[in-house]
Amino acid sequence: xxxxxxxxxxxxxxxxxxxxxxxxxxxxxxxxxxxxxxxxxxxxxxxxxxxxxxxxxxxxxxxxxxxxxxxxxxxxxxxxxxxxxxxxxxxxxxxxxxxxxxxxxxxxxxxxxxxxxxxxxxxxxxxxxxxxxxxxxxxxxxxxxxxxxxxxxxxxxxxxxxxxxxxxxxxxxxxxxxxxxxxxxxxxxxxxxxxxxxxxxxxxxxxxxxxxxxxxxxxxxxxxxxxxxxxxxxxxxxxxxxxxxxxxxxxxxxxxxxxxxxxxxxxxxxxxxxxxxxxxxxxxxxxxxxxxxxxxxxxxxxxxxxxxxxxxxxxxxxxxxx
DNA sequence: GACTGTCAAGACCGT
DNA sequence: ACGGTCTTGACAGTC
Numbered sequence: 001x002x003x004x005x006x007x008x009x010x011x012x013x014x015x016x017x018x019x020x021x022x023x024x025x026x027x028x029x030x031x032x033x034x035x036x037x038x039x040x041x042x043x044x045x046x047x048x049x050x051x052x053x054x055x056x057x058x059x060x061x062x063x064x065x066x067x068x069x070x071x072x073x074x075x076x077x078x079x080x081x082x083x084x085x086x087x088x089x090x091x092x093x094x095x096x097x098x099x100x101x102x103x104x105x106x107x108x109x110x111x112x113x114x115x116x117x118x119x120x121x122x123x124x125x126x127x128x129x130x131x132x133x134x135x136x137x138x139x140x141x142x143x144x145x146x147x148x149x150x151x152x153x154x155x156x157x158x159x160x161x162x163x164x165x166x167x168x169x170x171x172x173x174x175x176x177x178x179x180x181x182x183x184x185x186x187x188x189x190x191x192x193x194x195x196x197x198x199x200x201x202x203x204x205x206x207x208x209x210x211x212x213x214x215x216x217x218x219x220x221x222x223x224x225x226x227x228x229x230x231x232x233x234x235x236x237x238x239x240x241x242x243x244x245x246x247x248x249x250x251x252x253x254x255x256x257x258x259x260x261x262x263x264x265x266x267x268x269x270x271x272x273x274x275x276x277x278x279x280x281x282x283x284x285x286x287x288x289x290x291x292x293x294x295x296x297x298x299x300x301x302x303x304x305x306x307x308x309x310x311x312x313x314x315x316x317x318x319x320x321x322x
Numbered sequence: 323g324a325c326t327g328t329c330a331a332g333a334c335c336g337t
Numbered sequence: 338a339c340g341g342t343c344t345t346g347a348c349a350g351t352c
Contacts, residue, residue, distance in 0.1 A: 010334095023348065025329095025347075027328085028329080030349095072332075074330060109332060109333080110330080112331095113330095136330060323352105324352085326350090326352100327350085328350095330347085332343105
């Protein structure tokens with residue numbers, strides 16, 4: 001049985017029921033140190049409010065926004081924000097640890113470790129260093145992960161995978177911070193499948209995040225199995241070191257087409273809110289497997305609350321017994 | 323106040 | 338070689 005006492009439910013980056021009192025970022029052209037300090041200060045206040053909301057509502061898995069410190073990995077930023085805001089970051093870290101909140105971060109598509117272009121790889125390193133610096137300064141352990149996609153294919157997937165493995169095994173450990181121990185890879189929707197990620201795992205030991213939506217989109221799957229691939233990635237996580245496996249979940253937007261009477265998936269589109277019938281099916285298919293789940297759905301915390309409610313009802317006997 | 327173009331960054335695809 | 342698209346929110350400028 002999936003254990004509702006350990007499974008954590010969360011959502012990424014923003015919460016639509018918590019208002020902001022100031023801009024979260026600004027344009028590069030208007031960069032200044034004072035603007036950066038002001039913005040980060042506000043972002044940290046927002047993050048604290050958001051975490052308090054999450055604790056109050058039992059949403060104990062959260063993805064911290066990559067925009068916490070705007071332009072942190074850009075050459076324009078020489079400001080040692082991690083020293084300036086050290087006390088506040090530590091304080092947030094203490095709160096996270098106190099309430100046992102699971103944390104992840106997800107750098108944008110610009111992190112491409114297997115690019116043939118050295119500059120792009122270097123920029124990717126800088127971006128990873130930035131992400132880890134946040135988690136390190138918060139003094140979070142290795143269960144707080146930074147998830148990325150494998151990258152491009154460049155006409156030869158085998159070579160591209162080879163470059164990824166070489167970079168991971170040789171270069172990443174030379175970088176500062178906890179990058180190598182925090183990095184995890186996620187299957188994407190058209191280039192690297194779970195199978196491809198497993199191939200990389202075999203030669204690196206990198207844990208794999210299972211994205212159910214990308215898995216459904218990948219290739220021409222007519223009948224998509226969830227349980228088998230999920231079962232395979234679970235063993236890529238070392239429970240004591242990495243924590244529970246992470247799963248990204250979102251539901252397909254189903255649309256009708258004019259020239260076809262069947263309902264078709266429009267690949268890559270997310271629904272506005274969680275489809276509880278699909279989610280129920282997902283829970284049924286994954287019964288007995290232990291993981292934390294991140295709901296990547298437009299209305300963020302609202303869907304997470306609906307999902308939590310469903311899980312609680314489904315496992316009422318467990319919760320009341322435990 | 324509403325609307326719209328634009329934003330640091332990459333890869334891929336069709337033309 | 339080049340522009341559009343992916344995806345996406347929110348800033349910033351315009352009316």
